[in-house]
Amino acid sequence: MVIGHINKFKPCIHILDVFLCLGWLSALAYADEYTSHTIEILSKPLTIDRVYKSMEGITGGQRFEMPLKAEQPELLWVSSGKIDVLVEADGSNGTEKHLCHAYMKFDDHYFKTHQRNQLKKKTNQQVRLFTFVQGQPQIRLPYGFGIPVLSSELFEFNFMVINPAQPQRPFEVKARGTFEYFPDKELKKPLRPLFMRIVGM
Secondary structure, eight states: HHHHHHHHHHHHHHHHHHHHHHHHHHHHHHHHHOEEEEEEEEEEOOEOOOOOOSSSSSSEEEEEEEEEEEOOOOOOEEEEEEEEEEEETOOOOOOOHHHHEEEEEEEEHEEEHHHOOTTTTTTTOOSSEEEEETTBEEEEOOEEEEEEEEOOOOOEEEEEEBBBSSOOOOOOEEEEEEEEEEGGGOOOOOEEEEEOOOOOO
16 A cells, blocks of 8 residues: 555656756746846834734835936836835844735825826836735736836835734834846846736726
């Protein structure tokens, strides 16, 4: 019986090995075609001293620009984002417990004054690039896709932190946003643009 079970599952093991190998080769191909850059945004400390329910938490935000300085604006492709909520006292990750939601978005004033969603003959862009929620603190676009932005544009990292239980004593947390992008001029293979669409009911 034991030998029979081993023989029965051998093909499955081989198939699994094939999929793992294909995944590894795909990752190598991606790394070869696209070399990513990252930018990390870290918020100021926020003090949690009581229960904060969902959508009633402490909010924060920070403007930022892509760390790519050039004489002329360059085309960049944003491909992923990740949010971490860090407990200041010990540096532990409290994302699952304390993240309500977060956004990577265009700065509101910049978005309106530059008519970013009204470019002639271009696909309209929403003010938000990524929306993160509790249970989904990371978003990565499919292979070969990205959100086109310019290196000269102004962005915001906005977030809300919550706390489900009364703490024994006040403590501080920081929100960290890590975003990945690719300069168009460095691409060996072009990316395809993606744009967010919201359906209301």
